Amino acid sequence: MGDLALVFVDLEGAQNNAPTKMVAKFSPIKTNTPTFIIKNVFGTEAHWYNDFLEEDQGFGRPEAYFIAAKLVHVRPWKRLPVFCMLFEAMPPAPYSRTSGCGNLDHLKAVMSVLGSFHAKWWNHPKQYPLNFLNHPTDYNSIGKNLVIAGAKLGLPALKQCFGDVYAPVLEWTPLIRKHLKWFVDQVFTPPFTVCHGDVHLDNIFFNDEWPTGIKMIDFGNIQFGQGMFDVAYFMGTNIEPDLRRAHQDELMQGYHAELVRGGVKGYSLDDCWRDYKLNLFRVLINIMFVTWTDFRKPHKNKTGIFAAEPTPKDAKLRATYDAVNRRCAASLVDAKFDELLKSATPTCSVCCCCICCA
Template structure:
């Protein structure tokens, strides 16, 4: 594949790679990976030819902005690359054993890229297929350590690039609701639609409630397509990628987003309580004090209300006639999983508490 077809890697010439890596790169072969998985970025594997052979990594991964104008616009609105680059520079060091090594990153406003270790030996998660119960448990163990490390840590408040409670699914979706209801009411059922309508109407109250709860570092897009797995299928080890939507917010958002968006309903049936208990126990074991199980449950219900916005945001994405088939299937699947999770978590109890 020639570089004329890969506009997003136009800077990846041998001289540039040599400078970034501190070795002599004579050439490389490039392949775009995950083309239908990463929405706000493009990821390219570069297989390197070095002099002498073997003096550096055999391959690296270059992550840069999406060539899709819709997702590039979303990326810039969210300041996604600034958030991810700053995350790796300023917040990732204590978490280094859980993350890919960073070989280099951009430092300008108009040139956004990260050069990372190639982890192609690991198994990628698949959002459409979904995650197994064991895989979800592995991710919860990982993310709980992140949550615990930065639980109410003032260092997060001192980072101006890290927004509070800002997600790609934040917003007022009242204008989208009628069309959404027309297309999905029959499939989701009246109980679910009643909850979605109430959550949209209570958007400001939900936002205010989030801001009153304990906060930490939150991934913000914790789903199967942003995960890699090592180990066996029965005992997987998770690596969490794509920190472009990192935010300071309610930890339970990550939990609900993961379970609600990535674990098929049939797979999590009968196991939801086990997952929630695991996450809370991992937090406590990692040093989070005074966070009672009943508080965690109410936070998970509040998070489920906020994650109902995902249903409406991805419905907007579904209106793009140019969306590849996998993206359309992914959005439709994610929408229905999140709606089901809100019912399973009895999110209406948190809504009743907000609205009186």
């Protein structure tokens, strides 16, 4: 969503460890994204960098050199909020969402860090120093309605744009609609922790010299939620299906061991697996919503990532979505998400035809 620039500076009279290379991140100048979303995403990231020391957050992240925002203008109806952030430059990411990660040690490291991070904030109330984060109970749980709307709008869009790869999942559409309210109630049920919200390989860097061996970036989606959303996003969309099938038990056990080591009680390994299966579909809803907002018109017009001769940028984005979609579909099928739905009580209501009601 934001604009990035690599910045090099010449310094006079500076300390020996003063940075001469950094990354600048700006909020977008022109965008169709509503102003309140710009404020929320960039404001959350600014708080996360500005309000905590790295060692107090629970996992590694780049050092922040400068965080600034201008939220109000003389003519606010004509101007977007402006954010500018300067961060420590990271080494090149060894993996991407497109390539996936086949290094088992690195996969274990990510799961371990997620476990210790989630344990640190497990059941933490929405109060200082986390009062700026969105919480599932905010605004009378309006987030439930947004998730329902994302599913209802997204299922037809998914069929239109990526129907082939998601064919097995789309066969469950009547079942999903029948149990949608039940599903939303489940993923909005405690325990909650702080979730990164965007745990993919383009946001993860590795270095054995760092305390946890890992640093993450992109904190605009950080919020309270079920920790299994981060785990489902990472395991379900960043690891090739054969590798995931071979090692998912080991990876989940490592995550759960870190929860226990961090003091979490009353949340078993079986609880992890159940919430993982639920949150795989929550991950898909995010993909479906982006498909609905960004890809329906390009698909219809054969432009963008669906063009016969896409630009290099669009070709890269298509390769990313091809990889993510393939892994996500396989994860849902392997998890037998449909059987989990069949075990639930149907929850259709008199307003189930409303776009934001189940």
